[in-house]
Amino acid sequence: MVKIVIDCFGGDNSPGVNIEGSIDALGKYKDLEVVLVGDEQKIKDELAKQNYSSDRISIVHAPDVIGCNEKPTEAVRKKKDSSLMTGIRLLREDDSLAGLVSIGSTGAIVAATTLRIGRVPGVARPTLCPMLPTMKKGKIVGVCDSGATVDCTPVQLYQFAIMGSLYMEKVFGVKSPKVALLNVGVEEEKGDELRKEVYQMLKNEPRVNFVGNMEARDLLKGDVDLVVCDGFSGNVMCKTVEGTAIEMFRMMKRDIMSSLKHKIGALFLKKMFAKERAFLDYQNYGGSVLLGASKVVVKGHGSSNRTSFAKCIEQAYMMETGNLNPELSKILSEKKEDNGDV
Amino acid sequence: MVKIVIDCFGGDNSPGVNIEGSIDALGKYKDLEVVLVGDEQKIKDELAKQNYSSDRISIVHAPDVIGCNEKPTEAVRKKKDSSLMTGIRLLREDDSLAGLVSIGSTGAIVAATTLRIGRVPGVARPTLCPMLPTMKKGKIVGVCDSGATVDCTPVQLYQFAIMGSLYMEKVFGVKSPKVALLNVGVEEEKGDELRKEVYQMLKNEPRVNFVGNMEARDLLKGDVDLVVCDGFSGNVMCKTVEGTAIEMFRMMKRDIMSSLKHKIGALFLKKMFAKERAFLDYQNYGGSVLLGASKVVVKGHGSSNRTSFAKCIEQAYMMETGNLNPELSKILSEKKEDNGDV
Numbered sequence: 001m002v003k004i005v006i007d008c009f010g011g012d013n014s015p016g017v018n019i020e021g022s023i024d025a026l027g028k029y030k031d032l033e034v035v036l037v038g039d040e041q042k043i044k045d046e047l048a049k050q051n052y053s054s055d056r057i058s059i060v061h062a063p064d065v066i067g068c069n070e071k072p073t074e075a076v077r078k079k080k081d082s083s084l085m086t087g088i089r090l091l092r093e094d095d096s097l098a099g100l101v102s103i104g105s106t107g108a109i110v111a112a113t114t115l116r117i118g119r120v121p122g123v124a125r126p127t128l129c130p131m132l133p134t135m136k137k138g139k140i141v142g143v144c145d146s147g148a149t150v151d152c153t154p155v156q157l158y159q160f161a162i163m164g165s166l167y168m169e170k171v172f173g174v175k176s177p178k179v180a181l182l183n184v185g186v187e188e189e190k191g192d193e194l195r196k197e198v199y200q201m202l203k204n205e206p207r208v209n210f211v212g213n214m215e216a217r218d219l220l221k222g223d224v225d226l227v228v229c230d231g232f233s234g235n236v237m238c239k240t241v242e243g244t245a246i247e248m249f250r251m252m253k254r255d256i257m258s259s260l261k262h263k264i265g266a267l268f269l270k271k272m273f274a275k276e277r278a279f280l281d282y283q284n285y286g287g288s289v290l291l292g293a294s295k296v297v298v299k300g301h302g303s304s305n306r307t308s309f310a311k312c313i314e315q316a317y318m319m320e321t322g323n324l325n326p327e328l329s330k331i332l333s334e335k336k337e338d339n340g341d342v
Numbered sequence: 343m344v345k346i347v348i349d350c351f352g353g354d355n356s357p358g359v360n361i362e363g364s365i366d367a368l369g370k371y372k373d374l375e376v377v378l379v380g381d382e383q384k385i386k387d388e389l390a391k392q393n394y395s396s397d398r399i400s401i402v403h404a405p406d407v408i409g410c411n412e413k414p415t416e417a418v419r420k421k422k423d424s425s426l427m428t429g430i431r432l433l434r435e436d437d438s439l440a441g442l443v444s445i446g447s448t449g450a451i452v453a454a455t456t457l458r459i460g461r462v463p464g465v466a467r468p469t470l471c472p473m474l475p476t477m478k479k480g481k482i483v484g485v486c487d488s489g490a491t492v493d494c495t496p497v498q499l500y501q502f503a504i505m506g507s508l509y510m511e512k513v514f515g516v517k518s519p520k521v522a523l524l525n526v527g528v529e530e531e532k533g534d535e536l537r538k539e540v541y542q543m544l545k546n547e548p549r550v551n552f553v554g555n556m557e558a559r560d561l562l563k564g565d566v567d568l569v570v571c572d573g574f575s576g577n578v579m580c581k582t583v584e585g586t587a588i589e590m591f592r593m594m595k596r597d598i599m600s601s602l603k604h605k606i607g608a609l610f611l612k613k614m615f616a617k618e619r620a621f622l623d624y625q626n627y628g629g630s631v632l633l634g635a636s637k638v639v640v641k642g643h644g645s646s647n648r649t650s651f652a653k654c655i656e657q658a659y660m661m662e663t664g665n666l667n668p669e670l671s672k673i674l675s676e677k678k679e680d681n682g683d684v
Contacts, residue, residue, distance in 0.1 A: 071529070107527070135589050147526050150534040184489050184577040185449070187413070192492040192574055216578040217585030232534055233575045235526040236558040240582035243559030247477050248590055248622070255614050265610025272597050272604055280590070 001033050001056075002320050003097050004296075004313060005090055008038035009065040009083040010104020012303045015039075015046050018103065021309025023052045028310075029317055035090065035097065037062050038083035062086035065104075068302060072107030076115060088112045091295050098320040099296025101287070101312045103304045110148045113293045120325050122332030125149040126292035127160045128231070128299070129167060130238060131285040134222030140285050141219065142168055142226045147235035148290065154197040157181075157228055161198075161208050163291040163328060164226040170322035171289075171315055177225035180214035182233060187213070194230065202228075207331065216240075238282075245280045249273075287312035289319065292328070296320055343375050343398075344662050345439050346638075346655060347432055350380035351407040351425040352446020354645045357381075357388050360445065363651025365394045370652075371659055377432065377439065379404050380425035404428035407446075410644060414449030418457060430454045433637050440662040441638025443629070443654045445646045452490045455635045462667050464674030467491040468634035469502045470573070470641070471509060472580060473627040476564030482627050483561065484510055484519075484568045489577035490632065496539040499523075499570055503540075503550050505633040505670060506568040512664035513631075513657055519567035522556035524575060529555070536572065544570075549673065558582075580624075587622045591615075629654035631661065634670070638662050 006022050008015040015038055022034045033056040036043050040061040047057070064082040066075045079085055084104050091100050102109050110128060119126060129144035144164040149156060161179050168177040181199055183191045188199060190213055202210040211224060216237050219227060229237065252273070256266045266273070278284060283301035286308070290297040296319045300312040319325070348364050350357040357380055364376045375398040378385050382403035389399070406424040408417045421427055426446050433442050444451050452470060461468060471486035486506040491498060503521050510519035523541055525533040530541060532555055544552040553566060558579050561569065571579065594615070598608045608615070620626060625643035628650070632639040638661045642654040661667070 071531075135593060150526060182578065184492060184574060189413075195574075215585075216581035217588070219582065220585055220589040229578075232526060232537075233578045236524065236571075236575045237578050237582050239558035240561065240579050241586050243557075243562055244583050244586040245590065246559070247562040248587065248618075251477060251618060251621075252614075255618065256611075261610050262614055265607045265614075268603050268607025269598075269611070272594075272601075272607075276590075276593060276597065279593075 001031055002029070002317055003033045003035065004316050005035045005037060005087045005097055005100040006313070007083045007087045007100060007102035007104055008036050008043055010068070010102060011300070013305065014103065015042055017304055017306050017309045019043065019046045019050065020306040021304070021313060022057070023050055023054070024306065024310040025313035025317070026052070026054050026056055028314070032056065032317055034313070035060055037087040037090065039063055060086060060090060066108045068105045070105065070108070072105060072111040075105070075108050076111045084108055084112060088116050092116050097295070099298065099316040101298045101300065101316050103300040103302055103309065103312070106147070106299055109297065109299045110290065113290050113297045117297065118294045119292055120294050120329045120332070122329055123163070123292035124153070124159055125156045126290050127163060128288050129164055129291050130282060130288035132219070132238065132241060132282050133279055133285060134220050136222030139222040140172070141222065141224060143234050143238055144226065144228060144291060145231040145234050146238050146288060147231045150231040152194065152230035154194060154201060157194065157198040157230065158201040158205070159292070159332065161202055161205070161210070161226070161228045162331060164228065165208050166324060166328060166331070167289065167291055167319070168225050170324050171318045174225050176209045178211045178223070179208050179226045179228060180211050180224040182216060182227050182229035182237065183213035184215070185213065186215060198228070242282070249277060283308045286315050289315060294325065296325070343373055344371070344659055345375045345377065346658050347377045347379060347429045347439055347442040348655070349425045349429045349442060349444035349446055350378050350385055352410070352444060353642070355647065356445065357384055359646055359648050359651045361385065361388045361392065362648040363646070363655060364399070365392055365396070366648065366652040367655035367659070368394070368396050368398055370656070374398065374655070374659055376655070377402055379429040379432070381405055402428060402432060408450045410447045412447065412450070414447060414453040417447070417450050418453045426450060426454060430458050434458050439637070441640065441658040443640045443642065443658050445642040445644055445651065445654070448489070448641055451639065451641045452632065455632050455639045459639065460636045461634050462636050462671045462674070464671055465505070465634035466495070466501055467498045468632050469505060470630050471506055471633050472624060472630035474561070474580065474583065474624050475621055475627060476562050478564030481564040482514070483564065483566060485576050485580055486568065486570060486633060487573040487576050488580050488630060489573045492573040494536065494572035496536060496543060499536065499540045499572065500543040500547070501634070501674065503544055503547070503552070503568070503570045504673060506570065507550050508666060508670055508673070509631065509633055509661070510567050512666050513660040516567050518551045520553045520565070521550050521568045521570060522553050522566040524558065524569050524571035524579065525555035526557070527555065528557060540570070584624070591619055625650045628657050631657060636667065638667070
């Protein structure tokens, strides 16, 4: 049995989507078990609405919720009875639990995992890895780090490459994933001191299929499987993609509404626009995983729907059954022995 | 007279657009003089095609050109007879020359300026400031630094805010420009050590209208006039906007061509799409200026056309007539005396 803790609150449509997604995932994986955490009555009310039959669901009561606008470190310390912190406590204390899925505050999830769950032996810092769509059919790209570690050392970035690469292989089935280093230019000597050092480390690492530097303008082309970056610039890149897409669709909508001719044209393209909007919405590509944490933690988008929540559980399930953490620990501990400074 | 050096080569459509743009700018400003630098015969051939009458044009011969794919520091050292390096030499040696406009290699322009022209007294490092469009009508936003200084100290970022703010005021007429610090969240305590320190410096600086942190997803909203960032993340942000816009238009084109129904709809929207594409193309908002260099240097987009090249000259003209550098020097030298560590 693979047992996953579900934080049932904290999302825009919680607990509805959390519970619906759990039921879908239980239907797909017969060796999956979920522990629903949150206000017991509300969870029971929601379950009563559903059409399901499973003895692989249990509930743990937690009356409180961490909001998205709360200061993460403070919320993590003070709101011990929140659904997230109760879930994290269960995860830490119960060895039979494999992981946790939440669509609550990213900051709180990262802080709680870092403080309470700890890291895989050998991992210097965890990295938050979301998946983004690309223009190549069916191809997605992982970005790590997207904000868990904003002040990075070369060793940390180097480890992000190893962790992300293994993740792409185990969870998305990408063989020998192409890994690029985010930089201000493609040439080897480009960038700040951090990038120059990481470039050399990755160039000499046989476990990583390192394809060199990548400029941010090429992210969506789909030429690589994983982009390695510090949490600051990774966060900037992901949010710029999101913001640019949102503002472009907003601009088009405004321009369409401004003239009858445009409105007529848009009628022909309505479905196309809707499809494109969904295509660019990164919540449709699963959650961000916190790689390097000693148990599996998946953070879904706050506005996740039933399908995307189920996908997050699926990711957690794949990470656990794919033995990601044990392999990671093996590789990074080996590296430590190989080379004192890594 | 305001005398500007024009690097006539290095762009996609050089020397044509460089010379056409110069003629337009000369028509607009009667106290402007230009020094065209590059292969003399080619410049003369191009001038012969034009309909103009001006005694405010001179030519300085330079047979060589620095290409966009050359290693900047090497090209700057070796290609002394290139149009760029000849222009830079003139600028350094002749006090009557106010500035230089080029649409050649950004790296070479930044390196040449840094090495040969030097900085305004009091300026720690120069910053490259491009202008981006926003969704607010008629509003553009400056980003500094976009890549001139990739390893930044707090003092440098703080100075970028002062320089960019003065630039927005002098050249674009923005009164009390709203300045934001690019960060991973809006709260005061967010970000890495660099951001935390810069936040405090800007908060306590009466010369800057500091509005706090900004997330990258809000860049195009148009709520602020200037975004301050290190050259690495600024470069990532600008290139992500560019790449996302390009890929989205490419995706739409592909989807439109895939069905007759879409093709019909697109006929109604053809002009709208073209307008939007031009709107998002940042070359239509003038060049990037290298703030903090002791003479005015403007770098236009490599694919500049006649109009955008003329705009770059206009920017250089405004910086000079607006006394940007003398004022900058005054402010930053004062600050130095106020506060030893700044």
